[in-house]
Each structure stands twice: as C-alpha cells, then as structure tokens.
Amino acid sequence: MKTYKKPIILLFIFLATAFNASAQFSLGGGTTSTVTGRITAIIMDSLTKKPVDYASISLIKVKDNKSVNGGVTDAKGKVVLQNVVPDEYKLTVGFMGYKTRTLNVKTTPEKPDHNTGIIYISPIAGNLKEVEITGQKALIENKVDKLVYNAEQDITNAGGDATDVMRKVPMLSVDINGNVQLRGSSVRVLINGKPSGTMANSVADALKMIPAEQIKSVEVITSPSAKYDAEGSGGIINIITKKKTAEGVSGSINTTVGTRSNNGNFSLNAKTGRLSVNGNLGLNQAYPQNSKVVTFNSATIDGVTNTVLQDGYSKWSRVGYNGSFGLDYDVNAYNNFSTTVKMNRFSNGGPGSSDILRNGIASTNFRDMDMSFNNLDWNVDYRKTSKKEGEEFSVSAQLSTGRNGSDFTNRFTSAGIPDVVILGHNTGKNNEYTLQTDYTYPFSKTTTLETGLKGIFRNIISDYDQSAQDFDYDQNVAAAYGVMGFKLSKKITVKAGLRAEYTKIGGLAGNTFNFDNDYFNLFPSMVISQTLKAMTTLKLSYNRRVQRPSLFYLNPFRNESDVFNPMEGNPKLSPELSDNIELGYSTFIKGSVINVSMFYRNTQNVIESAIRPIVDNGISKNLTTYINVGTSQSYGFNVFGSYNPKPKWTLMANLGLNTYEINNAENNINTGTFLNYTAFARSAYALPGGWSTELWGVLNAPKRTFQGKTDMMYFYGGAVKKEILKKKATIGLNVLNPINRDLNIKTTNTTANSIQRTDIHYPLRSFGLNFSYNFGKINYNAQSKKKKGINNDDLKKDEQQGAGQMGGGGLK
Numbered sequence: 001m002k003t004y005k006k007p008i009i010l011l012f013i014f015l016a017t018a019f020n021a022s023a024q025f026s027l028g029g030g031t032t033s034t035v036t037g038r039i040t041a042i043i044m045d046s047l048t049k050k051p052v053d054y055a056s057i058s059l060i061k062v063k064d065n066k067s068v069n070g071g072v073t074d075a076k077g078k079v080v081l082q083n084v085v086p087d088e089y090k091l092t093v094g095f096m097g098y099k100t101r102t103l104n105v106k107t108t109p110e111k112p113d114h115n116t117g118i119i120y121i122s123p124i125a126g127n128l129k130e131v132e133i134t135g136q137k138a139l140i141e142n143k144v145d146k147l148v149y150n151a152e153q154d155i156t157n158a159g160g161d162a163t164d165v166m167r168k169v170p171m172l173s174v175d176i177n178g179n180v181q182l183r184g185s186s187v188r189v190l191i192n193g194k195p196s197g198t199m200a201n202s203v204a205d206a207l208k209m210i211p212a213e214q215i216k217s218v219e220v221i222t223s224p225s226a227k228y229d230a231e232g233s234g235g236i237i238n239i240i241t242k243k244k245t246a247e248g249v250s251g252s253i254n255t256t257v258g259t260r261s262n263n264g265n266f267s268l269n270a271k272t273g274r275l276s277v278n279g280n281l282g283l284n285q286a287y288p289q290n291s292k293v294v295t296f297n298s299a300t301i302d303g304v305t306n307t308v309l310q311d312g313y314s315k316w317s318r319v320g321y322n323g324s325f326g327l328d329y330d331v332n333a334y335n336n337f338s339t340t341v342k343m344n345r346f347s348n349g350g351p352g353s354s355d356i357l358r359n360g361i362a363s364t365n366f367r368d369m370d371m372s373f374n375n376l377d378w379n380v381d382y383r384k385t386s387k388k389e390g391e392e393f394s395v396s397a398q399l400s401t402g403r404n405g406s407d408f409t410n411r412f413t414s415a416g417i418p419d420v421v422i423l424g425h426n427t428g429k430n431n432e433y434t435l436q437t438d439y440t441y442p443f444s445k446t447t448t449l450e451t452g453l454k455g456i457f458r459n460i461i462s463d464y465d466q467s468a469q470d471f472d473y474d475q476n477v478a479a480a481y482g483v484m485g486f487k488l489s490k491k492i493t494v495k496a497g498l499r500a501e502y503t504k505i506g507g508l509a510g511n512t513f514n515f516d517n518d519y520f521n522l523f524p525s526m527v528i529s530q531t532l533k534a535m536t537t538l539k540l541s542y543n544r545r546v547q548r549p550s551l552f553y554l555n556p557f558r559n560e561s562d563v564f565n566p567m568e569g570n571p572k573l574s575p576e577l578s579d580n581i582e583l584g585y586s587t588f589i590k591g592s593v594i595n596v597s598m599f600y601r602n603t604q605n606v607i608e609s610a611i612r613p614i615v616d617n618g619i620s621k622n623l624t625t626y627i628n629v630g631t632s633q634s635y636g637f638n639v640f641g642s643y644n645p646k647p648k649w650t651l652m653a654n655l656g657l658n659t660y661e662i663n664n665a666e667n668n669i670n671t672g673t674f675l676n677y678t679a680f681a682r683s684a685y686a687l688p689g690g691w692s693t694e695l696w697g698v699l700n701a702p703k704r705t706f707q708g709k710t711d712m713m714y715f716y717g718g719a720v721k722k723e724i725l726k727k728k729a730t731i732g733l734n735v736l737n738p739i740n741r742d743l744n745i746k747t748t749n750t751t752a753n754s755i756q757r758t759d760i761h762y763p764l765r766s767f768g769l770n771f772s773y774n775f776g777k778i779n780y781n782a783q784s785k786k787k788k789g790i791n792n793d794d795l796k797k798d799e800q801q802g803a804g805q806m807g808g809g810g811l812k
Contacts, residue, residue, distance in 0.1 A: 037112025051077025
C-alpha cells in the first residue's frame with residue numbers, strides 16, 4: 001500500500017525546515033568543553049545533626065551570576081551535581097524554615113570534581129515545627145501544566161507494583177483490574193515520556209510488571225499542551241522511574257508471593273565515567289481461579305423472541321514477562337546518545353463451561369480461550385544542549401512491533417444430538433515507526449519557545465478468518481507544534497501553543513470493504529497559572545484533543561468465544577474530537593495538601609460499545625461492536641486532600657464526580673444526564689523501628705454507556721511493612737478484600753428489541769508476602785539529564801484492557 005508517501009514527504013520537508021532553522025546550533029559540539037566534573041555535598045541540620053532531605057541546591061557562576069546547575073538532597077541529605085564545567089561558582093543551599101547558606105566553590109580541568117563535605121544549615125527561630133512537616137509537602141507538587149505525585153517519598157509503596165502506586169495519585173481512579181481512568185475517561189500511560197508496546201496492548205498487565213520501588217514520580221497531565229500528541233481525550237499519565245546515576249554497580253530485587261498472583265523483578269545498573277548501562281527482567285503469574293459467570297440474552301427478530309441463559313464458570317490465568325536493556329553515553333557536557341530495547345510477552349486464557357437453557361432446551365458448552373501479546377520497542381535518542389541554560393535540541397527514533405494471537409474453542413453437547421464444535425483464530429501484527437525532533441530555546445529566564453516535528457507510520461495486519469481473509473490498515477500522522485511559555489507578571493505564568501496534524505488512513509477489510517481517508521486538524525492549547533500567595537496556585541486551561549480508534553476497536557475479526565455474545569470491531573469508525581476547559585486550585589496549609597479542579601468537556605463522535613440482535617447460522621445472538629454514538633457534554637470536579645495529624649501519619653482522600661450524557665438527534669439518541677463518581681481513601685502510619693502500616697479503600701460508581709450500566713463496586717486492602725538489613729530491604733504483608741471473598745460485577749445492556757445481562761462473581765480475597773532488596777551503590781536523586789524521546793500518546797485503547805474479557809470471567 002502507498003498511503004504513506006504523502007506524510008513521508010511532508011515529514012522530510014518539516015525536518016529540513018527544522019535543521020535549516022537551527023543551523024547555528026551545531027550538532028558537532030563546536031568548541032564546547034569535554035572536561036566536566038561533579039560537585040558533592042551533604043546537608044545537615046546544625047542543631048539536630050540530622051540530614052535534611054529535599055533541600056534545594058543551586059550552582060551559580062561567579063562571573064555572570066547565572067544559575068547553571070541544581071538539584072535536591074536525598075533522604076541522607078546528599079546531592080551530586082553532575083556535568084559541571086570547571087569554573088568558579090557560588091553554591092547556595094535553601095530550605096523552607098532554614099537560613100540560606102552560600103559557599104564559594106572552584107573546580108579546574110586538573111581537579112574537575114569537588115566534595116564540599118558536610119554543610120550545616122540553621123533553622124530560623126520559631127519555625128522548627130514547620131521544618132518538620134515540610135517533607136510531607138514534597139509528596140504532591142503542583143506545576144503550571146501538571147500535578148506530580150512523588151512516589152519515592154511514600155514509604156508504604158515498598159513491595160507493591162505500579163497499580164498500587166496509581167491508586168494513591170490524585171484525580172486517578174483504578175478499577176479492580178488495574179485499568180486507570182482520569183475523571184471518567186481513559187488515559188494514555190507513558191514511561192519516562194515514551195509509549196510502550198506493552199501498554200498499548202494492556203495497561204493493566206503492564207502496570208503489574210513495574211515494581212513500586214522503581215517509580216520516582218507520577219505526572220498527571222489533565223490539559224496536555226500542544227507539545228504532546230493530540231490524542232487522548234482524558235489526558236496523559238507519565239510514570240517517571242528512578243535514575244541510577246551513581247558510579248559503580250547497583251540493583252534491586254523485588255518479589256511477591258500470594259494466594260492470587262506472584263511477581264518478581266530484577267534490575268541491574270552500572271555506570272563508569274560517561275557510560276551507563278541498565279537491564280531489567282520481570283515475571284508475573286496469576287493463579288487459575290474459578291469465576292462464576294451467569295449471562296442472559298433476550299432478542300426479538302422478525303417478531304420472534306429467543307432467550308438464552310448461561311450459568312457456568314471461567315478458570316483463567318495469566319503469565320507474563322518483560323525485559324529491557326538500556327545504554328546511555330555522554331559524549332561531553334553537551335552531547336548525549338541513548339538507546340533502549342524492551343521486550344514483553346503476556347498470555348491470558350483458560351477453560352470454562354456453562355449449562356445452557358435456550359428457549360427451554362438444555363445443553364452444555366465447554367470452551368477454551370488463549371490470548372497472547374508479544375511486543376518489542378526500540379528507541380534511539382540524541383540530545384544536545386548548549387552553554388545557554390535551557391537550550392536543547394533532540395532527535396528521536398522508535399520502532400515498535402507486536403504480534404498478538406487469539407484462539408478459542410467451543411464445544412456444545414446436548415442429549416441425542418451430535419456435538420457441535422466452533423473454532424476461532426486471529427493473528428494481529430502491528431508495526432509502528434516514529435521519527436521526531438524537538439527544539440527548546442529560552443529567550444530569557446521567563447520566556448521559552450518549544451517547537452518540534454513528528455512523523456508516525458503505522459501498519460496493522462490482522463488475519464481474522466479461516467478462509468485467509470485479513471484486515472490491512474495503514475495510519476500515518478505528520479505533525480508540527482509550537483509552544484511559548486512566558487510570565488505576564490511575577491505571579492502569572494502563561495503557556496500557549498498550537499499543534500497541526502495531518503492524518504492519512506487507508507486499508508482493506510476482508511474482500512469487500514476498502515477505505516481511504518485523510519484529514520487535517522489544528523489543536524490549540526493554553527494554560528494560565530496565577531500564584532495567589534505562597535504555596536497557593538490557580539490555573540485555567542483549554543485544549544483540543546483527538547482520539548483515534550486503535551486495533552481493538554477497528555479489527556473486524558468476530559470473536560465467538562461466547563457464541564451467543566460475539567464481539568467484533570468496526571473499521572468505519574471516525575475519531576473522537578474533544579474540547580476541554582479546566583479550572584484548578586491548589587494550596588498547602590500547615591502541611592496539608594488540597595487540590596480542587598472543575599472541568600467541562602465537549603466530545604464529538606464518541607466511540608462506545610453497542611449491541612444489536614442478529615441471526616447467524618440459525619442462532620439468535622447479541623453482537624457487540626463499536627460505533628460513533630453521538631456527542632457528549634460532561635461537567636465535573638475533583639477534590640484531593642492530604643493531611644498529617646502527626647508527622648508520621650498521613651491521611652489521603654480523593655473524590656471525583658462527572659456527568660455522563662450522549663445526544664444524537666440523527667439517530668434519536670438522548671440518554672439523559674447521569675452522575676458518575678469515584679472515591680479513594682487511605683491512611684498510612686510510620687511506626688518506630690522501620691515499621692509502616694497502610695489501609696485503603698476504593699469506591700466506583702455505576703458506569704454508564706448509551707445502552708447500559710455496570711453496577712457500583714468497591715474493594716479495599718491493607719499492608720504492613722518492615723525495613724530490614726540496615727534499610728536496604730523491606731518485607732511486608734498485603735491483604736485485599738479479606739472480609740468479602742468475591743467481587744460481584746453486574747452489567748445490563750438494553751436496546752429496543754434485546755437485553756444482555758452479565759453477572760460475574762470473582763474471587764478477589766487475597767494475601768501476599770512481599771520482599772524487596774536494594775544492593776550496590778545507589779543514589780536515585782543524583783542530577784541527571786532530562787532525556788527527550790518518542791511520545792506516541794495517540795490511540796484510543798479498550799477501557800477493559802487487562803480485564804481478560806470480563807464476559808468470559810477473566811478478571812485478573
């Protein structure tokens with residue numbers, strides 16, 4: 001197919017323009033110094049002689065009084081400033097409640113490294129109490145375009161996985177499968193600003209493979225600027241992992257053994273001089289468990305009503321592993337190359353059976369289902385900075401390739417009738433190539449320009465029929481953006497931008513349906529942030545977003561693992577377009593964090609699942625597919641609060657509400673207005689001797705679609721952990737729903753002439769023992785270069801990813 005020619009030509013034009021525009025920004029490094037060193041310091045309280053963590057360090061060049069480097073101290077009061085060019089500096093140490101301390105520091109080409117030793121800072125009289133609680137403020141940070149949850153400051157995360165971390169992040173809701181939503185909408189999840197093939201297939205499964213100890217912070221970007229891909233109506237979640245930049249070898253081991261699942265992860269990191277390498281290997285296994293599944297169908301076609309009642313079980317399991325290898329090399333202080341390879345494989349499936357009563361006739365169904373996901377991601381990045389602080393140029397390339405399989409067997413038995421066997425097979429291949437370049441230029445300390453170009457070239461082939469039919473789909477996107485950030489006053493900051501995207505789509509579905517489409521869109525964005533007083537911020541933002549359907553929604557393969565409730569995609573889907581307005585307020589009051597946001601979202605061509613009755617081979621069925629159902633207007637707000645009754649006791653709560661409404665005059669659809677809500681509460685207490693405890697609970701309101709409703713559900717858990725081996729290791733016990741054995745999930749979909757009801761009883765109660773150990777020379781907070789890279793946040797994913805086909809009882 002040749003649908004990609006036009007975007008490729010456009011991309012080369014874009015790239016040529018970018019390189020010509022930055023001709024004076026030499027990629028060869030010019031006369032920049034290749035001799036750099038590091039400055040090390042330990043900050044301590046002059047009275048208590050204890051380390052001061054999260055103290056701010058600034059390195060200022062003496063001759064021009066400009067700040068050239070900086071960082072924050074770790075839990076031991078230590079900070080390392082890397083890539084310091086030999087010169088004379090002033091080292092400034094600042095922390096709320098303490099007097100600012102300044103020292104003179106000089107490094108030379110002969111002695112580029114400098115260890116200042118211990119620097120004592122003195123508390124301001126009368127402010128000792130505020131100093132004690134300041135550490136809690138670092139748990140949540142409110143920035144001009146995002147909210148940041150600093151997971152590394154939360155000791156109760158030890159022994160868990162990324163799903164446990166996500167439950168504690170403001171504005172996010174996590175269902176029992178690990179699916180993440182932001183204010184009622186699905187989100188794009190990135191790792192260090194980059195997409196992942198594993199995330200593209202199943203966010204829930206991928207999150208279970210990331211140990212909590214590896215996570216430095218989680219960024220919640222509710223109003224992404226034009227710098228990001230325009231895809232993702234709900235927003236973007238960016239997981240930042242800890243950077244191990246200390247010289248030498250370090251690593252970690254994390255493992256959990258439980259009644260529901262087992263997890264293991266091993267990571268190893270090595271750094272010598274300007275070269276650092278890292279590797280990671282993870283494993284996840286969920287035990288097979290019986291889930292009781294009851295479904296009822298009623299369909300009326302040509303005046304004849306057929307009913308089917310299925311009462312049985314599914315016994316699904318999950319096995320997955322992932323591995324990665326990364327290499328990072330600093331050519332000099334201004335040029336950096338890095339590359340990362342990630343491989344992932346997951347497998348879901350298992351047997352099941354049901355007693356069937358169809359129009360009063362009894363039979364039995366024996367079934368088996370297996371789904372596999374295989375992905376490889378390879379990134380290559382080049383980054384160049386200059387002597388001008390904040391100036392940066394980067395070029396990134398990414399290859400993502402995946403191969404997914406779906407196989408099922410259905411055997412029906414009935415007295416006096418020969419057995420009927422139905423087989424199904426689908427193999428999907430997804431290849432994606434991305435090239436992008438970004439350039440940041442600071443006109444001053446308060447004004448910065450960000451520009452960039454990007455090309456994404458996708459090809460999807462899905463063999464979905466025994467007669468060798470397939471689905472061949474091309475989607476190519478060429479994009480350019482510009483974002484300007486500046487200060488209107490000392491207290492008002494503005495970040496405004498515009499993104500242009502050209503999309504070309506073409507393909508073949510089966511032997512009958514050809515499609516070819518292209519469209520051009522402009523996506524503006526703006527954020528205005530005002531500091532009302534110290535630690536209090538008010539933000540107003542607007543952006544336009546698009547949500548293109550992914551393979552899950554497009555693939556016309558008919559999955560008949562449940563014969564009476566088959567599923568298939570729709571290659572004729574149009575993308576969603578949404579306009580978003582948000583008003584946010586954040587403040588810190590005596591160690592407490594309060595964040596309140598209100599939003600309005602208008603979305604056209606909303607994509608939702610839809611059922612319709614059909615007759616196939618003489619059997620009445622309710623077919624589930626996907627359609628552009630209409631226009632949605634949603635209002636909502638979110639409240640997050642964190643309070644410390646005592647220095648080591650943290651109470652957190654999050655409440656989100658949003659309205660649901662779909663209108664389509666052409667198809668006579670008007671759902672009315674419904675209220676959705678999610679709630680999360682958590683109590684964590686750090687006890688003497690390295691002990692910590694935690695209790696938490698999640699409540700999800702009924703979820704609506706234009707045809708149906710999933711009933712309310714809740715789940716809860718707790719943990720106790722102990723630091724051992726001189727705080728290098730933790731051991732703990734986690735419990736989930738210890739009182740209630742099952743989670744009951746009920747879903748009802750209704751049309752004018754059909755009903756589909758599903759009732760699942762999933763055994764949720766579980767107990768797990770976890771252990772984590774860090775070894776080697778570890779310094780997570782060392783100053784590291786901010787890497788640029790590929791960030792494809794542009795496909796609408798199945799909201800039930802990781803659920804393992806809930807209709808088949810596959811909750812994990």
